[in-house]
Amino acid sequence: MTQFExxxxxxxAFYAVWEKTGGKEFRESGFKDDSIQNEYLxxxxxxxxxxxxxxxxxxxxxxxxxxxxxxxxxEIALEDSYDTASMYINALPYYYAQxxxxxxxxxxxxxxxxxxKRYMSQPHKGQS
Numbered sequence: 001m002t003q004f005e006x007x008x009x010x011x012x013a014f015y016a017v018w019e020k021t022g023g024k025e026f027r028e029s030g031f032k033d034d035s036i037q038n039e040y041l042x043x044x045x046x047x048x049x050x051x052x053x054x055x056x057x058x059x060x061x062x063x064x065x066x067x068x069x070x071x072x073x074x075e076i077a078l079e080d081s082y083d084t085a086s087m088y089i090n091a092l093p094y095y096y097a098q099x100x101x102x103x104x105x106x107x108x109x110x111x112x113x114x115x116x117k118r119y120m121s122q123p124h125k126g127q128s
Contacts, residue, residue, distance in 0.1 A: 004056045004126035006076050009119050010085050011048050017103045040099025082112045
């Protein structure tokens with residue numbers, strides 16, 4: 001998968017967490033400070049949205065640029081995608097890192113790889 005495809009899968013994974021909770025507080029999901037964590041996840045989704053513009057990138061261009069600096073390889077093996085995503089998430093800037101890290105912890109490896117397979121098996125933006 002390409003850098004951009006991994007970025008899109010990360011976005012979709014967090015969007016699924018957001019949808020699962022209805023964008024509401026996350027107490028049942030194990031978040032420590034619900035309203036703050038939820039706001040950090042909302043901020044990340046808003047900044048990272050890869051589908052607002054026609055080009056390859058994110059709503060806030062700096063978000064994808066930072067992603068590419070943290071994940072410099074242009075191709076990521078599917079079996080390495082979860083660990084690579086985890087590495088990126090652990091390197092996120094402080095202003096939304098904790099909420100996004102907590103959200104990532106709610107995604108199992110099985111759920112992750114199911115999502116990767118679904119995304120990669122259908123036509124998608126950035127497909128090579």
